[in-house]
Amino acid sequence: MLKPSPATRQAPAGGHTLVWPPGMQRTPRRQRWFDRLSKLKPGLDIGTVARKLKRPYATVWLWVQTFEYRFVDNRGRPPKVHKTLSAKAKNVAK
Numbered sequence: 001m002l003k004p005s006p007a008t009r010q011a012p013a014g015g016h017t018l019v020w021p022p023g024m025q026r027t028p029r030r031q032r033w034f035d036r037l038s039k040l041k042p043g044l045d046i047g048t049v050a051r052k053l054k055r056p057y058a059t060v061w062l063w064v065q066t067f068e069y070r071f072v073d074n075r076g077r078p079p080k081v082h083k084t085l086s087a088k089a090k091n092v093a094k
Contacts, residue, residue: 018034019067019068020067021066021067021068030066033063033066034067036053036063037049040069042069042070043070043072045071045072046071046073049071
């Protein structure tokens with residue numbers, strides 16, 4: 001059983017409050033990720049968050065999206081998948 005914790009948590013640097021998503025059930029795993037992200041300074045990029053937490057980029061991306069952690073999106077240009085889909089769409093239109 002999880003001990004009760006506040007629905008919101010202020011990051012130590014201030015300025016960013018993580019809010020537990022309404023309707024999301026609390027589980028030990030979700031609570032750990034909420035606690036980890038709550039302790040980080042807002043505005044880090046996903047790669048930095050992944051390195052600080054020593055977790056895979058894709059895993060961090062999922063939890064950052066889940067708890068709406070504010071991050072800097074410096075991924076650069078769109079993935080090649082979008083270009084490939086665009087090219088296929090152009091060929092279909094001809």
